Amino acid sequence: MKVTFPYMGTSNIVFRSVMEELGHEVVVKKPSKRTLSLGTEYAPEFACIPFKILLGTYLEALEEGADLIVTSGGRGPCRAGHYAQLQEKILRDLGYDFEMVVFEALTDSFKDFFGNIRRVAGSDLSWWQIFKLIKKEWYRLMVLDDIERLTHKVRPRELEKGMTTKAFNKAQKIVAVAETEEEITRAKEKSLDLVNDVPQDINYEPLKIGIIGEIYVVLEPFANLELERTLGEMGVEVDRSIYLTGWTKDHTFFLPKKDEVEEAAKPYLDQLVGGHGLDSVGNTILYAQDGFDGVIQLAPFTCIPEIVAKSILPEVSKDWNIPFLTIFLDEKTGKAGVTTRLEAFVDLIAKKRDKARDRIS
Amino acid sequence: MSVKIGIPKTLSYYVYYPLWKKFFTELGAEVVVSDNTSRRIVDDGVKETVNDACVPIKLFHGHVANLKDRVEYIFIPRLVSVNGEQIYCPKFLGLPDMIKSTLKDLPEVIAPRIDLRKGKFELMKIVYQVGSIITKNPLQIYSAFKEAKIYFEEFNDLLKEGYTVEEALKILEGKEVDINLEENSSSLKVAVLGYPYIVYDPYVSVNMIQKLRGLGVEVVTTDMLTNQELNNQKQKLKKDLFWTFSGEVVKAGYHYYESGEIDGLIHVTAFGCGPDFMVDKLLELAAKDKEEIAFMALTIDEHTGEAGIVTRLEAFVDMLNLRRKHQ
Numbered sequence: 001m002k003v004t005f006p007y008m009g010t011s012n013i014v015f016r017s018v019m020e021e022l023g024h025e026v027v028v029k030k031p032s033k034r035t036l037s038l039g040t041e042y043a044p045e046f047a048c049i050p051f052k053i054l055l056g057t058y059l060e061a062l063e064e065g066a067d068l069i070v071t072s073g074g075r076g077p078c079r080a081g082h083y084a085q086l087q088e089k090i091l092r093d094l095g096y097d098f099e100m101v102v103f104e105a106l107t108d109s110f111k112d113f114f115g116n117i118r119r120v121a122g123s124d125l126s127w128w129q130i131f132k133l134i135k136k137e138w139y140r141l142m143v144l145d146d147i148e149r150l151t152h153k154v155r156p157r158e159l160e161k162g163m164t165t166k167a168f169n170k171a172q173k174i175v176a177v178a179e180t181e182e183e184i185t186r187a188k189e190k191s192l193d194l195v196n197d198v199p200q201d202i203n204y205e206p207l208k209i210g211i212i213g214e215i216y217v218v219l220e221p222f223a224n225l226e227l228e229r230t231l232g233e234m235g236v237e238v239d240r241s242i243y244l245t246g247w248t249k250d251h252t253f254f255l256p257k258k259d260e261v262e263e264a265a266k267p268y269l270d271q272l273v274g275g276h277g278l279d280s281v282g283n284t285i286l287y288a289q290d291g292f293d294g295v296i297q298l299a300p301f302t303c304i305p306e307i308v309a310k311s312i313l314p315e316v317s318k319d320w321n322i323p324f325l326t327i328f329l330d331e332k333t334g335k336a337g338v339t340t341r342l343e344a345f346v347d348l349i350a351k352k353r354d355k356a357r358d359r360i361s
Numbered sequence: 362m363s364v365k366i367g368i369p370k371t372l373s374y375y376v377y378y379p380l381w382k383k384f385f386t387e388l389g390a391e392v393v394v395s396d397n398t399s400r401r402i403v404d405d406g407v408k409e410t411v412n413d414a415c416v417p418i419k420l421f422h423g424h425v426a427n428l429k430d431r432v433e434y435i436f437i438p439r440l441v442s443v444n445g446e447q448i449y450c451p452k453f454l455g456l457p458d459m460i461k462s463t464l465k466d467l468p469e470v471i472a473p474r475i476d477l478r479k480g481k482f483e484l485m486k487i488v489y490q491v492g493s494i495i496t497k498n499p500l501q502i503y504s505a506f507k508e509a510k511i512y513f514e515e516f517n518d519l520l521k522e523g524y525t526v527e528e529a530l531k532i533l534e535g536k537e538v539d540i541n542l543e544e545n546s547s548s549l550k551v552a553v554l555g556y557p558y559i560v561y562d563p564y565v566s567v568n569m570i571q572k573l574r575g576l577g578v579e580v581v582t583t584d585m586l587t588n589q590e591l592n593n594q595k596q597k598l599k600k601d602l603f604w605t606f607s608g609e610v611v612k613a614g615y616h617y618y619e620s621g622e623i624d625g626l627i628h629v630t631a632f633g634c635g636p637d638f639m640v641d642k643l644l645e646l647a648a649k650d651k652e653e654i655a656f657m658a659l660t661i662d663e664h665t666g667e668a669g670i671v672t673r674l675e676a677f678v679d680m681l682n683l684r685r686k687h688q
Contacts, residue, residue, distance in 0.1 A: 046638035076603030077451045079635055085599045089646055184494035267460045271439060271474070273451040301413070308455035311411040315462040328413055358473055 003068040004061030009219040010144040027061045031222040048300035050216035073104040095348035141291035143188045154205035156233030159199040206237040210287035212280040213298035225335045241283040277305030288320035294349040367432030369424035375557035379512040387505035389493045395424040398564035416631035441476035520584040526561040555629030568666045583613040607636040625655040632662035
């Protein structure tokens with residue numbers, strides 16, 4: 001079948017590989033302005049930007065003849081758990097004919113989860129083969145996350161702007177074509193070398209900023225207007241609180257376990273509020289404890305859990321002496337505007353660090 | 362002197378106030394309610410709240426600010442799950458935390474976590490936890506709760522008959538209510554669906570229900586349906602909505618579409634409401650299959666003027682009348 005799925009950061013490499021190995025043809029494009037306009041046209045006004053980008057992604061794929069959409073669900077209270085059902089209704093109302101497979105958490109229903117795997121995988125492969133495939137692709141995902149983590153360290157130190165991003169793009173291609181686990185391991189070594197080989201100023205001490213917020217806008221550079229790259233090229237080292245490998249572990253295979261973050265957030269927010277609201281509060285405290293210079297919260301406009309977090313963050317910020325900046329993203333957010341705000345924020349925290357150092361010396 | 366417990370007159374006030382009021386007064390406390398929503402309360406709320414919050418959350422902050430210097434306790438229950446299955450919107454879940462972080466110099470906040478997914482016994486624990494603030498006598502607490510439940514049922518019965526929350530409260534207090542709910546088969550019938558704190562707050566909804574009645578329209582709401590009737594609609598949703606109020610609104614809409622007894626459906630929603638974009642789209646898509654029923658969405662925000670809403674209501678009713686003449 002011709003299959004499409006949500007495009008989110010580097011994970012598309014892995015999903016593409018899974019689908020192709022299962023014998024499907026993959027139709028998914030990197031989100032572009034057109035994707036977002038299409039999504040915005042047919043989505044309700046107050047839907048959040050991930051909803052609009054996904055709807056646009058599906059529309060583009062259906063135009064090209066996709067007939068199977070594979071996506072994930074959720075058990076709330078974040079709205080995203082209902083997106084698949086509503087998007088299906090909207091697309092059917094527009095007259096498209098397709099099949100939709102929604103993966104809910106394994107803990108909700110074993111039967112549905114494995115039934116869905118079968119629907120996507122077809123009847124040819126044995127469960128053992130499917131398991132091996134998932135294991136291999138999971139490994140690929142972890143490798144991609146490792147490489148991306150390294151780019152966050154290298155980018156602020158690069159001597160020539162853009163070199164790290166170039167190396168990272170090349171690395172993604174290398175990992176994408178690896179076929180076996182051994183090949184992925186070799187691709188990993190090669191990729192890490194590639195990124196490490198970017199000429200760097202090793203004596204430079206970058207400011208450190210933690211990125212918190214809603215998963216889709218944190219993971220997909222198109223949604224956050226390449227925030228990590230922009231900050232990196234300003235000379236800031238970023239640390240992202242969410243990686244898909246971490247999230248999937250928490251949400252699909254096991255019962256949610258968030259001990260450390262939840263504990264940290266407790267005095268301020270003593271309740272799971274869906275999405276990443278609680279994580280945003282807890283991670284801010286953890287970043288403060290780790291000596292970060294600031295935190296940036298990324299959230300889609302009208303995102304409920306992040307609004308709850310945002311109204312609590314000023315108090316956290318004061319108690320822990322860590323500056324934070326919230327950026328709400330929607331289809332009208334422009335890159336120049338965001339960059340200006342980032343520059344101002346970085347200036348501020350740089351001054352704050354200098355002042356603190358003066359006091360010590 | 363009795364303890365003064367404050368209850369903000371918004372959000373869950375419109376669903377549970379009689380229950381809480383009876384419970385606290387039976388225990389000998391004095392219940393103080395914030396003033397009716399007004400320009401001032403709205404403005405105070407807007408000033409204190411993060412700018413991205415929805416109107417109801419801004420309103421809530423305004424009501425707490427209005428109340429905080431007059432009482433010893435403020436009652437802000439953390440509503441997580443009441444029916445044991447669905448939960449409330451994330452803003453309800455984080456409400457006490459948001460209030461405590463945003464507003465300063467608050468009296469003590471009573472914020473029990475109401476999560477009945479944990480089993481039947483949980484309710485008894487919560488009741489004792491809240492009651493013990495006033496008295497340590499469990500017998501007194503539970504008998505007060507029993508009284509409160511009876512009172513609450515009377516309240517819900519009145520809503521089923523078609524009274525608004527305000528009218529039902531008046532009747533319970535023994536006051537006269539000047540309306541006639543007699544069914545008139547010739548009049549237009551319109552369902553006004555939305556969350557209780559939007560639909561029933563006279564300031565927020567600019568008295569929509571009364572206005573429609575004034576135009577000779579019979580109004581039906583979510584509260585007039587039984588749980589059974591709502592649950593019957595569940596199978597039409599591929600996945601039941603997570604949120605209690607949203608689920609009720611969608612199911613009520615589906616019920617009225619199915620029964621075909623209405624001429625039009627008005628979905629009233631608050632600006633910036635997260636779950637409502639889904640509720641609204643679901644109702645709109647369902648309306649497409651029902652040619653004889655008109656659908657309108659009204660979005661209300663802190664700047665909404667009465668004239669604008671009235672004009673739209675009048676136009677809607679005119680259209681329904683014309684349509685009926687045609688048939």
